[in-house]
Amino acid sequence: MKYCLFLILVNFEKRDIILIVGVLLFMIGLIPFMAPIYAVLIAIAIYFGIKFYVGHSQKSIKGIIGEGLCADCGSKINDKKCPNCDSAGI
Numbered sequence: 610m611k612y613c614l615f616l617i618l619v620n621f622e623k624r625d626i627i628l629i630v631g632v633l634l635f636m637i638g639l640i641p642f643m644a645p646i647y648a649v650l651i652a653i654a655i656y657f658g659i660k661f662y663v664g665h666s667q668k669s670i671k672g673i674i675g676e677g678l679c680a681d682c683g684s685k686i687n688d689k690k691c692p693n694c695d696s697a698g699i
């Protein structure tokens with residue numbers, strides 16, 4: 610069990626560990642007010658909610674920046690294609 614937990618911690622980024630610790634503390638804070646199973650479920654829901662939100666916001670930041678610039682003309686790459694060169698090449 611301890612070994613399992615260690616593996617999980619290694620696989621997570623530092624930011625994830627902080628998130629998990631925060632959610633765990635929140636869960637412990639909820640336990641006096643409700644059945645532990647509900648506190649666990651709420652904590653899991655919050656964890657995945659934050660993960661989803663963070664993933665979504667990272668995706669939109671990436672969308673604003675684009676996937677990079679075209680090596681030929683310097684245009685913003687969309688869907689791994691240059692809007693200028695790839696459309697002209699067809």
Ligand SMILES: [Zn+2]
Pocket residue numbers: 679680681682683684691692693694695
């Ligand atoms: Zn181009």
